[in-house]
Amino acid sequence: MSSNQVRASHILIKHQGSRRKASWKDPEGRVINSTTKESAIAQLKTLKEEIVTGKAKFEDIASRYSDCSSAKRGGDLGPFGRGQMQKPFEEATYALKVGEISDIVDTDSGVHIIMRTG
Numbered sequence: 001m002s003s004n005q006v007r008a009s010h011i012l013i014k015h016q017g018s019r020r021k022a023s024w025k026d027p028e029g030r031v032i033n034s035t036t037k038e039s040a041i042a043q044l045k046t047l048k049e050e051i052v053t054g055k056a057k058f059e060d061i062a063s064r065y066s067d068c069s070s071a072k073r074g075g076d077l078g079p080f081g082r083g084q085m086q087k088p089f090e091e092a093t094y095a096l097k098v099g100e101i102s103d104i105v106d107t108d109s110g111v112h113i114i115m116r117t118g
Helices: 037-052 058-065 069-073 087-095
Strands: 006-013 076-080 104-109 110-116
Touching: 006 037, 006 058, 006 069, 006 087, 037 058, 037 110, 058 069, 069 076, 087 104, 087 110
Parallel strands: none
Antiparallel strands: 006 076, 006 110, 104 110
């Protein structure tokens, strides 16, 4: 990982407004198409609460609930530099300290919480 890169894991919840309305756990997009942005955000807030209070590990929640294929790696996206992710995602990640978890981040893909890991 080079000095200008960061590493992060995330949990993505897709909704009706997402660019691609399908995921590994919802290939036909049935759930995603009936999920409002508000309910996706509410779900993420609940999941974040479980992580922050120590009831669940970030990786376990990501592997069960995230609509991103990174779920199979506990949400790990690996190292990335500027210009590789959607702008709001990149900015939120760079603003975090290692080990910190973001508030809700809204992108074209859906809504995320991000944990900076490196």
